[in-house]
Amino acid sequence: MPDSTDPRTLADCFTPCAVVDREKLEANIGRMNAGLADFEVDLRPHVKTSKSVEIAKRLTAGHSGAITVSTLTEAEHFADAAFTDILYAVGIVPSKLPRVAGLLARGVNLQVVMDSAETARLVAEWGHRNNRRIPALLEINSDDHRAGLDPDDPEIFAAATILHAAEGTIFRGVVTHAGASYDCDSVEAIRRLARQERNAAVAAADAIRTEGIPCDTVSVGSTPTALFATCLDGITEVRAGVYAFFDLFQAGLGCCRPEDIALSVLTSVIGHKQSLNTVLTDAGGLALSKDRGTANQSVDRKYGLVCTADTGEIIENLLVASVNQEHGILSTADGSPLPFDRLPIGSQLRILPNHACMTAAAYDQYAVVDGISPRVVGHWPRCGGWQ
């Protein structure tokens, strides 16, 4: 196993292994920062994609230091690394409040999210009973993608009133996520959705303020809408995460080029099956995930694109055609014969993933390289566990 104190080359890494290209990572972060510099908003990066303190430091550089997480294990991991302003962006339930309270007691500004008056009541009761004040935001629906109260739903007032008035809670504001941006078929459609996302959050915040309740935080975001927003008036912060790495799904949306993808999976060729025109590798469904997000896009990348291991350059016409638990099965995109001689048994390749969040989740660290150099310049740990 690679010794984290002794960076070597990718050839020394045990496969499968997650690789981060630091140059690409920093370029991606720089692009998001440059785009948002036109607006008076904070960036609260979502760390659920990368789950790495080293990467979170880069994501928050030049911003307030606030982050977004998707589990309490992440919140605890980043609190241990001195991140003190954390939004837990998945709907809270009372059974999780003891861990929330634990973080608050450590001085972390941990904020929770909910989308009903019923949950507001449950959280307020728990806070009151346990002598805690839980900082809370209301989730607003901006696109019928998943969760949230509609901006004109009177339940918003009921919930905000509970959270504002109760002793067990502190009402902080509203949050929305235009997840439907993942279904857009053009950059123009993403721009329209970004406007819709902004409008929903601002409308909800304005309505709450009309009732005399302060609404300090107005939070929006997804990588596509954050990249292509043209108006963020009234928005206080933007959340996005996958832009650090990008992935083939984001490339299919038009958010990046495949060559911008900073995360790949290093794999070994373990077999040739000439009669089936396939090459077998050791990066299968666990190493890559079974996410097939590109299946519904105009170009289907199957389970990933194949790159050279040393330079990370994409090998034309090669795909991970299918996966089993520990086997990846490569073939050509057009059915032409595979270049078996160029893919000898024991040689290494890198795979660009469909969905960086799902792929990275399988690993407990990243081997870090700089651009086309195969030298490993560091091993960055990831948050272990995930609940």
Add this chain to the structure above:
Amino acid sequence: MPDSTDPRTLADCFTPCAVVDREKLEANIGRMNAGLADFEVDLRPHVKTSKSVEIAKRLTAGHSGAITVSTLTEAEHFADAAFTDILYAVGIVPSKLPRVAGLLARGVNLQVVMDSAETARLVAEWGHRNNRRIPALLEINSDDHRAGLDPDDPEIFAAATILHAAEGTIFRGVVTHAGASYDCDSVEAIRRLARQERNAAVAAADAIRTEGIPCDTVSVGSTPTALFATCLDGITEVRAGVYAFFDLFQAGLGCCRPEDIALSVLTSVIGHKQSLNTVLTDAGGLALSKDRGTANQSVDRKYGLVCTADTGEIIENLLVASVNQEHGILSTADGSPLPFDRLPIGSQLRILPNHACMTAAAYDQYAVVDGISPRVVGHWPRCGGWQ
């Protein structure tokens, strides 16, 4: 977090969490054992599904104690728990041989698999250079599913001759896996494939023996073919793994009923979205995996069936319709209105998975229950990491 020394009830478990029903597990194991008792074969259970020492002890009870693994991390984990006869059933490459040699040096009978004369040569050279004798099997193709040499391919002789004659290797025999059993549309088709799997392995072994090379091991297996085999003459051992838990994909194949599935994911209801007729839970793509194996079966289970948390009984007409990273989205199978009142926010449910191997991989332990009792009778750790 649950205290592993203090079993309580599922209601005390932090969600999402993997649950094993011990009664169902033991019934599934008993069924496989009873079926194989008709044949003179050893069972070498594949532990890649459950990755648990507690479960592996149950799987091997009454057999030789041999196991199959899919990664060297598994091999090391089970070697630490005194399993000494281990088949590493994913094609070997030279870069992995130092860890193989480490296990051999500990007295573990660790056997590797390959399917080319080229790999045989590479392994033999490595063994010679490092003064080790690596126990090796040749993988045989029985169904054009993935890997292996065709039973009549002369490369079998070339590879077996290298492994038999070289100082760096010990030739042990042949191994095949009829993974195409996962594509069968009837139990009769599985029976035919089981026969084909047996015939391919026996033909290859006979051919090798004809050349004067001993071929002690003739190993076959997959859960479907192991359950429905009618002739195993000439076979020395059977490998299977998912039968311990079963899953919705196996149920779709006819290998079990949904109510036999011993693995489920405990989840909390985190939101109601009445306008979309959906209920949100905290078991999403990481908690359940994005495996969609049932998509191509006659009954599509989407991302899983929903059960009551306490008794594990299937709730009719309810499905995990889609998933995001940390959100599961429930809806009805027939589009009828959801019973929101029966699924209150904060309540728990259990989800039966499409593919137990992929789902279980997300967890570092199982909460164990006995039948319909929600009392947690134990916490069984899983092998951490997977490479």
